[in-house]
Amino acid sequence: MLQPRLIYRLGKSIRQARYASTTAVRIVEVGPRDGLQNEKQIVPEDVKVSLINRLGRAGLKDIEAGSFVSPKWVPQMAGTAEVLKQIHHSKEIHYPVLVPNMKGLDSLLSLLQSSTSAEPLTDEIAVFTATTDSFARANTNCTVAESIERLAPVVERAISAGLRVRGYVSMVIVCPFEGRVAPAKVREVTQKLLEMGCYEVSLGDTVGMGTPKDWEDMLNDVTGSVNVSTLATHDTFGMAVANVMQAVSMGVRTVDSSVAGLGGCPYSPGATGNVATEDVVYALHGSGYETGVDLTALAATGFWISEKIGRENVSRVGRALRAKQVREQSRQKE
Numbered sequence: 001m002l003q004p005r006l007i008y009r010l011g012k013s014i015r016q017a018r019y020a021s022t023t024a025v026r027i028v029e030v031g032p033r034d035g036l037q038n039e040k041q042i043v044p045e046d047v048k049v050s051l052i053n054r055l056g057r058a059g060l061k062d063i064e065a066g067s068f069v070s071p072k073w074v075p076q077m078a079g080t081a082e083v084l085k086q087i088h089h090s091k092e093i094h095y096p097v098l099v100p101n102m103k104g105l106d107s108l109l110s111l112l113q114s115s116t117s118a119e120p121l122t123d124e125i126a127v128f129t130a131t132t133d134s135f136a137r138a139n140t141n142c143t144v145a146e147s148i149e150r151l152a153p154v155v156e157r158a159i160s161a162g163l164r165v166r167g168y169v170s171m172v173i174v175c176p177f178e179g180r181v182a183p184a185k186v187r188e189v190t191q192k193l194l195e196m197g198c199y200e201v202s203l204g205d206t207v208g209m210g211t212p213k214d215w216e217d218m219l220n221d222v223t224g225s226v227n228v229s230t231l232a233t234h235d236t237f238g239m240a241v242a243n244v245m246q247a248v249s250m251g252v253r254t255v256d257s258s259v260a261g262l263g264g265c266p267y268s269p270g271a272t273g274n275v276a277t278e279d280v281v282y283a284l285h286g287s288g289y290e291t292g293v294d295l296t297a298l299a300a301t302g303f304w305i306s307e308k309i310g311r312e313n314v315s316r317v318g319r320a321l322r323a324k325q326v327r328e329q330s331r332q333k334e
């Protein structure tokens with residue numbers, strides 16, 4: 001049974017999601033976590049730190065800094081505590097970190113308690129679950145129901161320690177193991193995360209197969225009862241920018257994306273990176289929305305990190321801007 005306070009909060013959120021009239025869109029940059037977690041090589045901590053600092057200078061206000069997950073499962077995220085200690089903290093920026101269980105929260109809270117930094121190292125965690133048991137098992141070694149049970153006390157304790165908590169639901173359109181996912185399942189899991197105390201829920205098309213019509217149908221169902229203020233859409237089939245614009249046209253005002261299109265999910269076969277932040281920012285700015293992000297500085301950061309880790313920059317906008325820059329430079333030399 002929902003508590004009255006919660007019903008009010010959900011009711012307010014539905015209105016926000018359905019009738020959002022503001023043109024401001026918040027970008028949650030997930031490259032340093034969702035991007036780098038999937039690289040074959042372990043990216044050195046100083047590179048992760050520089051990446052986060054550069055993204056902050058490009059105007060991003062929410063930058064996922066890493067994970068407190070098991071290093072046996074995702075070795076690429078093992079140095080997150082050091083990264084949090086070394087980044088240049090800005091009061092205006094949130095640096096959420098992924099936490100899968102109480103052990104992860106214990107590690108984070110002891111780090112926060114022992115920190116002598118003037119600024120808190122982070123004020124936010126993100127917890128994650130999925131719509132299907134097959135993916136939940138592959139990603140976290142438990143079913144969806146068990147993950148909800150595992151996360152509830154984590155969320156409660158994080159909130160009482162003064163942290164805000166964001167929720168993720170993976171596989172909101174198609175699951176690589178179980179096929180098409182019913183919107184009702186997305187709604188059910190999203191609602192559970194909100195009832196637990198998550199302030200917002202990110203809906204992830206983790207294999208990136210969804211089309212704008214799939215997103216419209218899913219959001220129409222899910223926004224019937226819960227807040228969907230954010231979404232993460234992977235770009236495997238090249239639909240991600242169109243899907244973002246579909247969701248924004250329906251009132252969604254927070255979008256997760258990854259600079260240079262870095263990454264993917266290590267436990268989702270075939271998933272490529274999240275949609276590139278450069279592509280989302282270009283589409284939004286060109287459609288009358290504001291993000292506060294400096295596209296030129298962001299595109300330069302996309303190239304910087306791609307070169308550092310020897311990976312192709314998959315941002316179409318980043319590549320087009322660079323080609324334009326090269327053309328202009330050679331014209332000046334003539």
Ligand SMILES: CC(C)(COP(=O)([O-])OP(=O)([O-])OC[C@H]1O[C@@H](n2cnc3c(N)ncnc32)[C@H](O)[C@@H]1OP(=O)([O-])[O-])[C@@H](O)C(=O)NCCC(=O)NCCSC(=O)C[C@@](C)(O)CC(=O)[O-]
Nearest residue numbers: 068069070073100103104128139140141168170204206265
């Ligand atoms: C959840 C577990 C831990 C269960 O994994 P498990 O093996 O069932 O856990 P366990 O409790 O049996 O522990 C196994 C070992 O890991 C250690 N351990 C256990 N927990 C921690 C911890 N927090 N930090 C450090 N160490 C930990 C624990 O101490 C033990 O060490 P041992 O005794 O063998 O030496 C594991 O499955 C895990 O870490 N999974 C995370 C996988 C992951 O990070 N996936 C990527 C993120 S999700 C994603 O990308 C999707 C998203 C969010 O972007 C949205 C979208 O796009 O769809």
